[in-house]
Amino acid sequence: MTGAITWEFVTAIGGVLGVLLGLWRYLEARIIRAELAAQEIRKDLEQRLALLNSTISAVQLMSAEKYASRDVVKETEERIVSELERMRDSLDRLSARVDNVMHSRGPVKQLGA
Known part of the structure; x- marks a missing residue:
């Protein structure tokens, strides 16, 4: 080029x-x-x-x-359990009272005997 x-x-x-x-x-x-x-x-x-x-x-x-939150459920469960324990204690006392009444009355008479 x-x-x-x-x-x-x-x-x-x-x-x-x-x-x-x-x-x-x-x-x-x-x-x-x-x-x-x-x-x-x-x-x-x-x-x-x-x-x-x-x-x-x-x-x-x-x-x-x-x-419900976990805290609310736990609190409710604790309340229910404490009520059930209170009811059990009441039933135990009632049972003891019935036993005392039955023992103080003496032997039970059989009907028809």
């Missing part, structure tokens, strides 16, 4: 630059479309996450309102 630049050479350089520019624009457009799609997906995921968070909050609130 010792001579002047020919039109063929300029055309070839222009063609290569045109192809590179076209490839650049094509890739840039694909990147922009991918970024827009990613933004849409992100918005959708954020909406779903917000819905999931509100659902979880509603379930937690319902559980707190509907079901």
Whole structure:
């Protein structure tokens, strides 16, 4: 290449630059479309996450309102057990009183004997 630049050479350089520019624009457009799609997906995921968070909050609130806590259940159980023990003690005393009354009356007479 010792001579002047020919039109063929300029055309070839222009063609290569045109192809590179076209490839650049094509890739840039694909990147922009991918970024827009990613933004849409992100918005959708954020909406779903917000819905999931509100659902979880509603379930937690319902559980707190509907079901008793462990402390309440334990306290209720202790009250029931103490009442049952008190009733057992009352029945034991009643049984002892009935036994005392029966022993103080003497032997039981049989009917028809």
